[in-house]
Amino acid sequence: MRRYYFDLIDAQGLSVDDEGLECSDTQQVQAEAARALADLAREAIHEAAGGLEQRMAISVRDDDGPVMEVEFSFEIHRSLR
Amino acid sequence: MAGPFANALITKLLVTNNLDDEDVSAILSLPIRSQRFDAHTLIVREGDRPEESCLIANGFAFRSKTTFDGQRQIVSLHIPGEIPDLQSLHLHVMDHDLATLTPCFLGFITHMDLRALNGARPNVAAALWRETLVDASIFREWIVNVGRRPGTVRMAHLLSELRYRLEAIGRTTDGAFELPITQLELGDCLGLSAVHVNRVLKELRDEGLIQAERPSFRLLDKAGLEERGHFEPSYLHLSPSL
Numbered sequence: 062m063r064r065y066y067f068d069l070i071d072a073q074g075l076s077v078d079d080e081g082l083e084c085s086d087t088q089q090v091q092a093e094a095a096r097a098l099a100d101l102a103r104e105a106i107h108e109a110a111g112g113l114e115q116r117m118a119i120s121v122r123d124d125d126g127p128v129m130e131v132e133f134s135f136e137i138h139r140s141l142r
Numbered sequence: 143m144a145g146p147f148a149n150a151l152i153t154k155l156l157v158t159n160n161l162d163d164e165d166v167s168a169i170l171s172l173p174i175r176s177q178r179f180d181a182h183t184l185i186v187r188e189g190d191r192p193e194e195s196c197l198i199a200n201g202f203a204f205r206s207k208t209t210f211d212g213q214r215q216i217v218s219l220h221i222p223g224e225i226p227d228l229q230s231l232h233l234h235v236m237d238h239d240l241a242t243l244t245p246c247f248l249g250f251i252t253h254m255d256l257r258a259l260n261g262a263r264p265n266v267a268a269a270l271w272r273e274t275l276v277d278a279s280i281f282r283e284w285i286v287n288v289g290r291r292p293g294t295v296r297m298a299h300l301l302s303e304l305r306y307r308l309e310a311i312g313r314t315t316d317g318a319f320e321l322p323i324t325q326l327e328l329g330d331c332l333g334l335s336a337v338h339v340n341r342v343l344k345e346l347r348d349e350g351l352i353q354a355e356r357p358s359f360r361l362l363d364k365a366g367l368e369e370r371g372h373f374e375p376s377y378l379h380l381s382p383s384l
Contacts, residue, residue: 067337076341080325080356097337104292104338119337 063123065090067097071105071117087128094119094131102133143174146199147249150311154223157310158276159269160382168263172256174249179242181322186227186240194250197225201246202321206330207238216330218280219243219304223311228274231256244322272379279377288333291372296332297342298371301352303378305361310380317364322357346370 064081084090098119105117118132143151148170155161161169174197179185185203186192203220217238220226227240231253242248260267283303287296304321308314325336325343334342346352351367353360361367368374376384 067340069337069341071341073341073345076344078337078340080336080340082326082336093335094337097335100293100335100338101341108292 065093065128066122067094068120068122069097069101069117070120071101090121090128091131094121094129098131098133102135106135143170143172143249144176146247147174147176147197150199150223151197151225152223153311155269155273157380158272158382158384161265161269165263165266165269168259168266172251172259174251176247176249179246179248181242181244181246184239184241185248186230186236188236188239190236191234192227192230192236193254194252195225195227195230195256196240197249197251198222199247199249201248202243202323203240203246204243204327204331205238205240214330215333216327217284218277219331221304221307221311222313225251225270225273228270229277243327276379279379283377284331293332293334293338293342294345295371296334297328297339298346298351298367299373300328300332300371301346301359301361302364302368302371302373302375304359305364306375306378306380310378317362318358318360320357321359324356 062083062085065084066078066081068078069076082093084093098117101117116132116134118130120130121128151169152161152166185196188207198220200222203226204216205218205220205226206214206216208214218226227236230236260270287299291299305314305317305319308319313319325339329336329339332339343354346367347354349370351361351363351370353362
């Protein structure tokens, strides 16, 4: 078990994780980051009523440095009429 | 019943109920077995058939259920003066877990003694019933909170609720209270990931509504936080007339 820190980058800027989460392996880290991003993205899109293009990322680090980055992007392409 | 237990229970019951002197005497003469628990320790487990209920004299406890794939949902938080498993007097098998959040000073009262008390003092029986009904009202509000409100609103709502509940029993100082809870645990209360909790707390801090250096929460703008949380306190029934 190691402690990993999940920093969030979104339209509001950077939210640094000062508490962290203990995970048993990088597979679990990936799952946590992906789930968290899915929740945050869902909420951002609901709040924006589908109007805004959203890009957000979670940057995961441990005591030794960066571990992974998980990114979400949401694009709308209207057909020309 | 020793001092800290009697004080905690009477203080809590009087928030929502009217008790006369004989009711209070009867409660004070209830036998109670005290025990100190460490933080994060199970008190009663789902599936258990307890023969006693526990009163919190000090500390915070929580009730939770865990899904088949290991995801925990905290369904309620409990404060001093509450008997979180009072329902086991009438519902014989536990349908959830009850555990300590922080170190707790707990007192265990047998169901036999509770039944005798209820028989002797119908007013106390009604008060205890009302406590479980308020419990249920809080669950309903949590369902709305988790089911419909955006993350920041959920957190603002929860913090406002805790402030009202703790203030009613004299455990806040000027809108500030101690609640030793991790981001993960807050997430389990609100159906949010720990990362989302972190972001939401930052947002409330940036808006000047709270100061959160866990374990302390200070509500800087109580009215503002209530508005942010779409919070309205009547569901807490913090008076005998509500």
